[in-house]
Amino acid sequence: MSQQIALLIISSILGAFLTIFLPPLYDGVHRKIKARIHCRVGPPIMQTIYDLGKLMVKDDIVPEGASTIFLYAPYLAFSYILFTSIMVPMIYLRSMIGFTCDLILILYLLSSSTILLALGGLGSGNVFAYEGARRELTMAILTELAVIFSLVSIMIRCGVLRITEIYEKVSTTHPTPSIIIASGTLLACAYIEGFRLPFELPEAEPEISSGIIIEYSGRRLAAFKLSVFMKQFLLVALAVNILEPWSISNPILGPPIFILKTFIIYLIFAILEPLFARFRIQEALKSILTLCGVSIISLILAGLGV
Amino acid sequence: MLLITFTLFIIASLLGAFLPNIRWRNRASCILSFIASILLLCISVEALLGSPILQTVFSGLMSIPLELDRLSAVFLLIFSIPYTLISIYSIKYIEDEYVNAGIDVRRHSICFPILLMSMIGVILVRSGLWLIVFWELMSFSSYFLITFEHEKREVRDAGFVYFIMSHIAAALIIVTIIGLASRTHPLSFAYSSLRDVYIRSPLPVLIGLPIIFTAAMWIKGGIVPLHFWLPRAYPAAPSNVSALFAGVMEKVPIFLLIYFTFRIFTPTILSGLLICIPGIISMVIGCLYAIPQRDDKILLAYSTIGQIGYIWFALGAGIILYSYSKSLALLAIILISSGIFHLLNHSLFKSMLFMIAGNVLVKAKSRSMDVLGGLGKVMPITSMTCLIGCLSLIGLPPFNGFASKWSIYASGIASSTVNMVSIPIYVGVALAMFSGTLTAIYSLKFYSEIFSGESRIDVEVGDVSPILLAPEFILAILCIIFGVFPGVAFSAIFPAIQPMIPEVGLAELFRGVGFLYSILMIPTTLPLSTMYFILLATIAPIIFVIAYQLAHPKRTRVQSIWLGGFKHALRDTKLVAASFYSEFESMLGSFYQIRARRPRIAYPEPNADLVLVKPWIWIGRAIGEIRRIQVGPVQVYVAIFLILLIIFLLTGVIG
Numbered sequence: 001m002s003q004q005i006a007l008l009i010i011s012s013i014l015g016a017f018l019t020i021f022l023p024p025l026y027d028g029v030h031r032k033i034k035a036r037i038h039c040r041v042g043p044p045i046m047q048t049i050y051d052l053g054k055l056m057v058k059d060d061i062v063p064e065g066a067s068t069i070f071l072y073a074p075y076l077a078f079s080y081i082l083f084t085s086i087m088v089p090m091i092y093l094r095s096m097i098g099f100t101c102d103l104i105l106i107l108y109l110l111s112s113s114t115i116l117l118a119l120g121g122l123g124s125g126n127v128f129a130y131e132g133a134r135r136e137l138t139m140a141i142l143t144e145l146a147v148i149f150s151l152v153s154i155m156i157r158c159g160v161l162r163i164t165e166i167y168e169k170v171s172t173t174h175p176t177p178s179i180i181i182a183s184g185t186l187l188a189c190a191y192i193e194g195f196r197l198p199f200e201l202p203e204a205e206p207e208i209s210s211g212i213i214i215e216y217s218g219r220r221l222a223a224f225k226l227s228v229f230m231k232q233f234l235l236v237a238l239a240v241n242i243l244e245p246w247s248i249s250n251p252i253l254g255p256p257i258f259i260l261k262t263f264i265i266y267l268i269f270a271i272l273e274p275l276f277a278r279f280r281i282q283e284a285l286k287s288i289l290t291l292c293g294v295s296i297i298s299l300i301l302a303g304l305g306v
Numbered sequence: 307m308l309l310i311t312f313t314l315f316i317i318a319s320l321l322g323a324f325l326p327n328i329r330w331r332n333r334a335s336c337i338l339s340f341i342a343s344i345l346l347l348c349i350s351v352e353a354l355l356g357s358p359i360l361q362t363v364f365s366g367l368m369s370i371p372l373e374l375d376r377l378s379a380v381f382l383l384i385f386s387i388p389y390t391l392i393s394i395y396s397i398k399y400i401e402d403e404y405v406n407a408g409i410d411v412r413r414h415s416i417c418f419p420i421l422l423m424s425m426i427g428v429i430l431v432r433s434g435l436w437l438i439v440f441w442e443l444m445s446f447s448s449y450f451l452i453t454f455e456h457e458k459r460e461v462r463d464a465g466f467v468y469f470i471m472s473h474i475a476a477a478l479i480i481v482t483i484i485g486l487a488s489r490t491h492p493l494s495f496a497y498s499s500l501r502d503v504y505i506r507s508p509l510p511v512l513i514g515l516p517i518i519f520t521a522a523m524w525i526k527g528g529i530v531p532l533h534f535w536l537p538r539a540y541p542a543a544p545s546n547v548s549a550l551f552a553g554v555m556e557k558v559p560i561f562l563l564i565y566f567t568f569r570i571f572t573p574t575i576l577s578g579l580l581i582c583i584p585g586i587i588s589m590v591i592g593c594l595y596a597i598p599q600r601d602d603k604i605l606l607a608y609s610t611i612g613q614i615g616y617i618w619f620a621l622g623a624g625i626i627l628y629s630y631s632k633s634l635a636l637l638a639i640i641l642i643s644s645g646i647f648h649l650l651n652h653s654l655f656k657s658m659l660f661m662i663a664g665n666v667l668v669k670a671k672s673r674s675m676d677v678l679g680g681l682g683k684v685m686p687i688t689s690m691t692c693l694i695g696c697l698s699l700i701g702l703p704p705f706n707g708f709a710s711k712w713s714i715y716a717s718g719i720a721s722s723t724v725n726m727v728s729i730p731i732y733v734g735v736a737l738a739m740f741s742g743t744l745t746a747i748y749s750l751k752f753y754s755e756i757f758s759g760e761s762r763i764d765v766e767v768g769d770v771s772p773i774l775l776a777p778e779f780i781l782a783i784l785c786i787i788f789g790v791f792p793g794v795a796f797s798a799i800f801p802a803i804q805p806m807i808p809e810v811g812l813a814e815l816f817r818g819v820g821f822l823y824s825i826l827m828i829p830t831t832l833p834l835s836t837m838y839f840i841l842l843a844t845i846a847p848i849i850f851v852i853a854y855q856l857a858h859p860k861r862t863r864v865q866s867i868w869l870g871g872f873k874h875a876l877r878d879t880k881l882v883a884a885s886f887y888s889e890f891e892s893m894l895g896s897f898y899q900i901r902a903r904r905p906r907i908a909y910p911e912p913n914a915d916l917v918l919v920k921p922w923i924w925i926g927r928a929i930g931e932i933r934r935i936q937v938g939p940v941q942v943y944v945a946i947f948l949i950l951l952i953i954f955l956l957t958g959v960i961g
Contacts, residue, residue, distance in 0.1 A: 059863060060863070061863050061864075061865050062863070062864050062865075063864075063865060063866065063867040063868075064864055064865065064866045064867060067682075067754075067758040069754075069758065072851055075847075075850070075851045075854060076847050076848070076851055079846065079847030079850040079851065080847050082847075082850075083846055083847060104712065104715050104716065104739070107739065108701075108702075108703075108742075111743055111746070112702065112746070115746050115747065115750060119750060119754065122754055122758075123754070123758060124867070125867055126867045126868065137747055140743070140747075141743060141744065141747065144740065144743040145740045145743075148736055148739045148740050148743075149736050149740075152719070152732065152735065152736040152739070155719055156719075156732055161716070161719055161720065214868065215867065215868070299733070299736065303729050303732070303733075
């Protein structure tokens with residue numbers, strides 16, 4: 001029993017560490033691949049981690065008349081996501097904190113962190129940040145819809161409410177169309193939530209000069225960027241473990257296979273990004289609406305028991 | 307005791323009419339209402355703890371049978387909390403807004419106590435005749451309160467629409483009552499004899515009467531698509547009256563629905579669907595329409611429609627499950643109880659938010675969120691209570707909205723393994739979660755547009771008077787109490803619902819509470835309850851932030867905002883509230899249009915997603931055609947309902 005609990009605690013803490021350190025590393029890989037596709041040499045793979053480390057030790061510059069929410073939003077969002085990363089089982093079947101319907105709390109925490117980041121932008125008082133936050137919130141409405149529909153269809157298809165039970169159930173049965181479609185939708189939503197190119201509207205550097213993060217600097221900027229990376233990573237982790245749940249019950253093989261799985265997904269993301277130019281907001285919204293349609297299809301399929 | 311409160315309300319109304327001093331007219335009516343509300347609070351607590359009250363006033367055909375069973379007691383408790391606080395609030399609010407400006411407030415001081423009394427009457431009487439009488443009293447007194455500022459044209463219009471809709475609802479109720487009572491022999495309006503008649507009725511009546519009655523409740527409950535009176539009437543009324551409407555009057559139809567469905571009609575899948583599906587629709591539509599509003603009270607009105615949708619959804623889902631199979635009675639009780647718990651929470655935070663809108667109106671003399679801003683520095687206490695109200699509305703952990711929404715989601719998803727019949731339920735749960743996100747967006751917009759940022763109007767520093775602040779403060783504390791201890795509310799609500807669904811015995815119910823706890827609060831991997839995790843999930847980040855701030859000495863420099871190198875005053879560069887989600891609005895097209903059409907820029911359509919996107923746009927346009935009925939004249943509605951009435955009477959004659 002105590003061994004079991006020790007395993008739980010170790011795997012959850014390891015999961016949280018992976019959530020903090022893997023996404024910046026993957027971002028380095030992403031930048032390298034993007035640069036190679038552009039026929040550039042590109043920065044070293046560790047560059048994103050260096051950037052974040054440098055931001056951590058820099059002074060903060062705060063705009064005049066910024067609200068309290070501007071000051072605390074990045075930290076709060078970061079710690080919400082860190083807490084969520086303890087709840088999501090990544091490298092071992094169970095997590096330290098788990099209960100019936102824990103998926104709903106995960107959803108709550110992820111969407112509140114999205115909203116907090118947008119509010120931070122709104123609180124800066126800068127009109128560029130306001131525009132970026134507005135775009136972020138408008139896109140977040142539809143992305144949340146797709147995420148919720150796909151998660152609920154997974155819950156309904158499996159007929160269980162706890163996230164570990166879902167993994168167990170999926171690993172014992174064949175993957176069905178509804179689960180594949182739903183987790184594919186989740187991956188697409190993860191791509192959108194990560195501010196990647198066709199959907200890079202809230203930051204849009206050439207257009208609204210970094211939009212939502214324009215007034216952030218130093219530690220707050222680091223916390224902001226890290227929260228965006230981690231949020232994307234958590235959604236990817238949820239989806240890949242539903243798509244490939246067989247390795248997760250093995251405590252020794254689990255971690256390396258998990259890293260491999262997420263690496264493959266990030267590789268696909270990295271190859272996708274240079275293919276696109278930035279969408280206009282209407283186009284982006286229409287694409288996300290299509291995604292919602294796909295997730296509704298998966299909900300209907302799940303309801304029919306397929 | 308009950309008679310004393312009724313008498314007090316009547317005396318309050320009379321004093322409000324005939325006292326010579328304007329100031330004291332208002333004070334007398336509000337203070338007497340306050341005393342009566344306190345008495346009601348005591349009565350309801352006593353009835354919840356002890357035995358139910360059953361008494362009859364007068365005798366013969368005009369006798370008023372009153373019953374205070376556990377269900378009525380729960381509703382009485384839910385009503386009397388806002389009653390008490392709004393009565394205090396009204397004293398000062400009416401004085402600040404109107405009496406000091408030399409406006410005669412007799413209309414308010416007469417009708418306010420009458421409205422309070424009639425709503426209590428509706429939930430306590432057990433006779434169809436007196437139900438109609440109290441319903442009409444409620445309609446009339448609320449009409450006069452809505453048209454309080456009758457010199458404004460839009461207020462008169464809103465009042466007119468409300469009056470018509472409210473009376474169509476009354477007509478439908480009269481049809482229901484008369485349709486049943488005419489078959490009794492000897493003539494009796496008592497609920498028990500109506501029940502006897504209903505069971506023995508032919509099939510058209512068995513199906514038709516519940517539909518007609520539910521339609522009446524759709525109108526009064528502000529359910530989409532019959533909601534259009536609500537966003538006009540709520541902002542037209544003075545803020546204290548809006549708080550009363552949103553906190554209490556919206557809940558009267560829900561009581562009648564529960565009571566009539568279980569005690570007079572028989573719960574069927576059809577009646578469940580009639581409640582559940584409109585609930586889901588209003589949940590989504592209400593929240594969507596709340597987002598782009600400019601006027602804070604209209605935003606709150608749409609938000610009320612959305613939150614009422616949650617309650618209707620939970621109620622309908624419970625009735626569907628119960629009538630599908632008696633073995634699901636436990637889940638049904640939990641769903642209905644979660645609905646009523648959300649009703650309690652909604653009455654707390656929504657009346658609080660309307661009172662906050664009133665405070666803003668007193669201080670800044672404006673309701674437009676384009677103009678307001680930066681009031682957080684001016685009114686710190688109002689701003690803090692507003693933040694608590696908004697967080698409860700969103701349903702973030704330690705606040706009460708979380709507990710009720712969570713139990714609706716959890717018990718709704720728990721029903722997903724049942725059968726095809728639960729398809730509307732889990733679609734509803736998915737849409738409820740989506741509406742939760744929408745709620746977060748509009749309520750944070752409400753808070754940030756009013757209290758943060760930079761002000762465009764000049765107001766002097768200093769919060770409003772303590773009498774205007776105390777009610778919100780008490781409500782904020784209640785929001786936290788019910789959020790941390792949801793079990794208190796459930797222990798009162800369960801015994802109220804259990805007599806309706808007798809398949810689950812009291813002993814089983816206590817185990818049922820255990821089941822709810824397994825959804826709400828039980829651990830599986832570590833010996834700690836879920837509620838602690840949820841508390842941890844909110845408190846841990848805050849501790850983290852504080853620790854982080856303490857660990858790092860402040861090395862921050864303050865600089866002016868970067869605006870591309872230009873020097874502008876901040877208030878000139880602020881984007882207005884209207885621009886917030888404009889793309890969203892233009893994309894959803896005619897379905898989601900709330901203002902006059904703006905000139906559109908024609909963009910080339912992206913080609914890749916023609917197949918997948920076009921159908922959505924067509925669906926949106928098709929639904930948009932429905933809008934034509936809504937913005938049309940009220941006469942269209944009157945015509946529709948007249949036709950319905952004639953059809954019903956014909957079937958009655960033939961049947």
